[in-house]
Amino acid sequence: GGFVGGAAALTVQRVVRGHLARAACRAIVGRMSVAGRQYRKFLSTDLRVDSSDGKDGLRQVAAGQIQAVFRGCRCRRQARKDKAKGLWAAVLIQSWFRGRAVRKFTEKVRDRIVLRRVMMWWNKIMWTLASPLHYLERHPSPTKPARAAKHLGEEQEDA
Incomplete structure (x- = not known):
């Protein structure tokens, strides 16, 4: 911001930017309706489950696979920040609303592939x-x- 206002203005800006980011996420996720529902379910499901559940191992494998997919992703650094803020959706769909970081088209495509x-x-x-x-x-x-x-x-009777 090149205007007078100091720390307070910056704070407001930061808050607004956060809200816009979240709104953009919701809009994008909402637009891909079925995928969006699955994605939200994916975000809200806890992969760490108690071992009394027989399906524990399967989910462990799932978590491992998902982590492996993320490991190849350039937005890993951003992921840490966003995870801390609880902005999980921003990890994958940040390319839409991060205006300042101009990203190449190929990166957008790769992010979409990762999401898929x-x-x-x-x-x-x-x-x-x-x-x-x-x-x-x-x-x-x-x-x-x-x-x-x-x-x-x-069957035995018939035979």
Whole structure:
């Protein structure tokens, strides 16, 4: 800011910039509706789970994969700052609203690729966790006991 106002003006500027950044994030994430919902779910899910949950290992692997994706990313340094502020979305989508840091088109594309790669991993994990096969394995139905056994019995009778 090249105007008189000193520290107070700078503070206001900083606050406003933060709000604008968050608004931009919300707008962008909202615009890619389905991807946006998944992305928000991805942000709000805690990958560190207690070991009483059988799916613990899977999530550990997921966390490792996601970290590996981030490791190759140039916005790692920014990620630390934004994480401290709780601005997680800014890690990936900062290129839209960081006006001063003029970034090359290729970098934008790479960021989008990173986001897509993370989302692919995330979807894979979520679908695996939500798979009805997994669920039925762990929770056999109390009302219809030994359904598979009955089928086997019928087949034996036919033969």
